[in-house]
Amino acid sequence: MWLVVGLGNPGRTYEDNRHNSGFLVVRELARRWGVALDRPHLGARTGKGSVAGQPAVLALPQSFMNASGQPVASLKGWYRIAEDRLLIVHDDLDLAFGTVRVRHGGGHGGHNGLRDIQTHLGTAFARVRVGISRPPAGWDPADWVLSNFTTEERARLDDVVGRAANAVETVLEEGVTAAMNRCNTRSRRAGGSGSSHPPEGEPARPSSAESPPAAEPDDASPPTLWRKP
Numbered sequence: 001m002w003l004v005v006g007l008g009n010p011g012r013t014y015e016d017n018r019h020n021s022g023f024l025v026v027r028e029l030a031r032r033w034g035v036a037l038d039r040p041h042l043g044a045r046t047g048k049g050s051v052a053g054q055p056a057v058l059a060l061p062q063s064f065m066n067a068s069g070q071p072v073a074s075l076k077g078w079y080r081i082a083e084d085r086l087l088i089v090h091d092d093l094d095l096a097f098g099t100v101r102v103r104h105g106g107g108h109g110g111h112n113g114l115r116d117i118q119t120h121l122g123t124a125f126a127r128v129r130v131g132i133s134r135p136p137a138g139w140d141p142a143d144w145v146l147s148n149f150t151t152e153e154r155a156r157l158d159d160v161v162g163r164a165a166n167a168v169e170t171v172l173e174e175g176v177t178a179a180m181n182r183c184n185t186r187s188r189r190a191g192g193s194g195s196s197h198p199p200e201g202e203p204a205r206p207s208s209a210e211s212p213p214a215a216e217p218d219d220a221s222p223p224t225l226w227r228k229p
Contacts, residue, residue: 004058006024018132044059057081089168091130093135102129
């Protein structure tokens with residue numbers, strides 16, 4: 001069984017923030033696969049079902065971003081999730097808006113949700129990173145991640161969320177390495193644009209004709225330290 005966790009902050013105040021990209025992706029997966037995220041459990045809203053043909057628990061921690069670790073650790077223990085069956089979906093300042101990348105392990109890069117999860121569980125889990133870009137000059141990163149998407153970004157957001165959900169499905173179906181080879185190559189070639197969002201009820205799959213790239217390298221950018229809820 002997989003545990004797929006979308007990171008974000010609960011409540012209407014934050015629902016349209018860049019920082020809630022993980023929530024958006026997990027909600028899209030729930031919609032595609034008919035999983036009801038209606039069970040409050042161990043500090044998260046959860047739903048259990050089949051995702052991409054794999055048994056999975058979808059979860060949205062309700063503890064606010066900085067305290068994501070305890071709900072994730074509790075759910076992992078409760079459902080006896082193997083270390084290689086935990087997948088975290090989160091926003092990433094170090095990727096341009098529209099970019100979706102898959103990786104395994106790595107540092108938190110200043111992301112306090114990841115930081116707290118790593119404090120509880122270490123770094124040996126898979127991640128789907130959803131780019132939100134760095135803030136413009138003069139913006140504090142803490143304010144940027146808690147700001148809403150622009151009108152122009154919202155016009156592309158369904159596509160971005162759809163491609164991130166596709167990436168999660170590829171991880172579940174084929175494993176992290178295959179997902180990195182397929183999704184990271186597609187992301188680079190597309191430059192973060194172009195629609196791969198599937199028709200209703202039919203998740204799209206990346207083409208198997210693409211040649212696999214090298215494994216996703218560590219981030220070249222230095223850690224970005226910011227504070228947020």
